[in-house]
Amino acid sequence: MLFWIKFAVKNVWRNKNRTILTLVPIIFGVFLFIISQSLLEGLNKESIENLINYETSSLKIVSKNFSIDEKRIDINDITFIVPEPVIDFLKNSSFVESFTYEIFFMGNLSDGLNRFPVIVKGIDFKTYKNTYLTFHNSYPRVENFKEGETFIGDEILRYLQVPPDSFFVVQSRTGSGTFDAFDVKYSGIISTGNPKVDRNTIFIDLNQARSFLNMPEKVSAVSIKLKKDISLYKFLKSFKQVISKYPQLKLVTWEDFTTEIKAIDSAKKSSSSILIFVILLIGAVGIANTIFLSIYERFKEIGTMRSIGTPNKIILLIFTLEGATIGFLGSLIGMFLGGLGSYYLYKVGIDFSSMIGNMDIGYPKNSLFRSDFNIFLILKAGFLGILFGILASFYPARRAVKENIIRIMK
Amino acid sequence: MKKYIFTILFLFYSFTIFSDDAKTIIQKVEKNLSVKNVIYKARMVVEENENKRSMDMIIYVKNEKNVYVEVLSSTDGNRSRFLKKDNSMWLFLPTAGRSVLIKGHMLKEGFMGSAFSYEDLSERRNLTDMYSIDLSEDDNSYILLMKAKVDDAPYKLKKSYIRKDVYLPYKEEIYSSSGRLLKEFFIKDYEKIKNIYFPKKIIMKDLLQSNNVTTIEYTQINLKDNLSDSYFTKTYLER
Known part of the structure; x- marks a missing residue:
């Protein structure tokens, strides 16, 4: 068997130029597959991190009228008074790292010249800082804040x-x-990298917001951050008994908020997969063409082999192996280049701000995209390249064994 | 002692007279502003920063409760129709081919993108029911300072300058509870029809933006004895 493998590999280099040209689309396809999929994977991962760190925390207690999809907020529908037993449970639970109250409403921010629609979030700065990362990059430090002051997203200030x-x-x-x-x-100014926060949210003191709304003691949500090693399921199980006593309330986890991200991610992955499939298909046609040419050039050699009793499956194997070798080589180079590119994007990232500007791309993510460096993704791309090589060479190889020996020996 | 009793009686008496005066003025103003059976043709111009759009409308009003507005033409192609019947309001969007019930927080939004809210157009409560009113005056006008006395009043604080000759406000200032001037409303022109003074040109300025002005000019005012109920139906709205 080793002999036939060596034989097939050597045959690949009989016509170097043709082989190199055949390799190009495979290399390009595998490279593109790794880069696009790792970028999308990175985007997805960072978006979810941004969602948890700046918008949802691990989970939230909200009113039963709260809807994730409803963009317009009617404050009266979604506010509630947090029941004492719920507060006691959260304070005493060993699963909870921190929790914070929020009250949010739609408003217009004006400097007297321009008016800008914003989400006004009334928060308790101290507990909010423990629950979210929003104020980790704020200037000045949140501890120095007083009532009547506000933190504004850096993108709003650009406007x-x-x-x-x-x-x-x-x-x-x-x-x-x-x-x-x-x-x-x-x-104060905040810069989180989450456009939903940086572009349209201002933070004010919880009491100031309540006083303006004339809603003392009410909140729109209680955000809960769980300890690192605690699963949502474990907490939900322990909290179920307490929260079930209040039918006016419900729990929404960070996973509930990711539906939109997942849908966009799936759509983008599908569309990029189609593009890559087309490129790899071009590569496969190139391989099939190369194998066909190789077969026609070596008809007499094939005829001789078959005449001296070489089994058809060996001939089939030789040509399939030739295709697989081209696929493998193309994949290997593509994997190497794709791996390098992916690692660079993982470490440095790529800034699309000149292309997308302030456009909403659907992800809670700014314009600096980083990839997710994933070795399994690189191996998957390589495997795909080899598979295309094998499949593309199978049909021409079958032609080699189906031809009439006498005709090809003439 | 007599002096004190006299002072208290005087204060009580003057308060009563003062209070009646404010009430009378408001009644006269409301008589002019509360719409009867009228068909208006109007042009609304909305200026926001450097954008300017205008729309020509026909407005049917019957007994205050019923209002039908149809955009006949507009610079942005908007041909919406709007119906207010009793306490309900619908907006018909021809592009969607259906009408939407305007309720809750939607009432607070700008009427067809203007500085007027749907609530501004639909409020039917008497001013005296919503505001406690202080009256003062100068040579040409009565000045009413209105402070919200109910939680759901449209504004916290407003000041209305009423012409003494025609009992129409020529200016209204809307303030925040902290006293910041937020909006200005002007009646620039009026027309007398059957002893009622109708505003002809009204302007609303949103002072939170440097150039946010909505102007409504009534080009035709036809006061009718009666108007058919068929204008104020969903069937007519969605026709």
Whole structure:
């Protein structure tokens, strides 16, 4: 068997130029497969991290009227008073690292010249910092914040362009629907890398928000961060008994928020897979063509082999192995180049800001994309290249054994 | 002692007169502003930053409760129709081919993208029911300072400048509870029809943006004795 493998590999190099040309689309296809899939995988992973770190935490207690898909918020429908037993449970649970109250509503931020629609989040800065990473890159430190001051996403400031310590007007409706506004001093800037936060959220003190809305003690959500080694399932099981007593409340986990990300991810992966499949198909046609040419050039050699009793399956094997060798070589080079590219994108990333600007790409992610360096993905791409090589050479190889010996020996 | 009793009686008496005066003024203003059976033709111009769009509308109003608005033409191609019947409001979007019930927080949004909210157009409660009113005056106008006395009043604080001659406000200022001026409303022109002073040109300025002005000019006002109910049906809206 080893003899036939060596024989097939040597045959590949009988016509070097043709083989090299055949390799190109396979290399390109495998390279592109690794780069695109690892980028999408990285995007997906970072998006989920951004979601957990800046938007959802591990899970949230919300009103039963809360809907993830409903973009417009009616404050009266979604606010509630947190029952004491729920607070006690969260305080005493060994699974919970921290929890925080939030109240959010839609508003308009104005510097007197421009008006910008924003989500106003009323938070308790101290507990929010323990539950989310939002203020880890804030300036100044969150500990120095006072009521009446606000943290604003850096992307909003790019639009409004006002100096620190300026006053903004936040206009919205109170809980009972009255048109009203309040002043906030812009004292801090946040940059999370999550466009949903950086582009349209401002943070104010929980009590200031409650006082404006005229909703003392009410919250829109309680965000809960679980300890690292605690699974959602484990916590939900322990919390079920407490929360089930309050039918007006429900729990939503970070996984519930990922439906949109998963859908976009799946659509993007499918479309890029189609493109890569086409490239690999071109590669496969190239391999089939190369094997065909090789067979026609070596008709007499094949005839001789068959005349002296070489079994058809060996001839089939030789040509299939030739195709597989081209697929393997192409894949190997593609894997190497793809691996290098993927590693570079994993470490450095690629900035698409000039292409996408402020466009909403559907992911809670800024324009710097990093890939996920995954060795299994690289092996998968290599395997795909070899598979295409084998499949592409199988039909021409069958032609070699189906031909009439007398005709090919003439 | 007599002096104190006299002072208290005087204060009570002057308060009563003062209060009646404010009430009378408001009643006269509301008489002008509360719409009867009317067909208007109007042009609304919405200016926002450097964008400007306009729309020509026909408006049918019957007994305040029923309003039908149809956009006849607009610079952005919008041909929406709007129906307010009793306490319900619908918006018909020809592109979607169906009508949407406007409720809850949607009422707070701008009427067809303007600085007027649906609520501004649909509010039917008397001002005295919603606001506690302080009256003062200068040579040409009464000045009403209105502070919300119910939780769900449309505005926290507003100041209305009423013309003494025609009992129409020529200016209204809307403030936040902290006293910041947020919106300005003007009636620039009016027309007297059968002893009622109709506003002809109204302007709403949103002061949170440097150039956000909505102007409505009534080009035709036809006061009718009666209007057919068929205009105020969903069938007519969705026709």
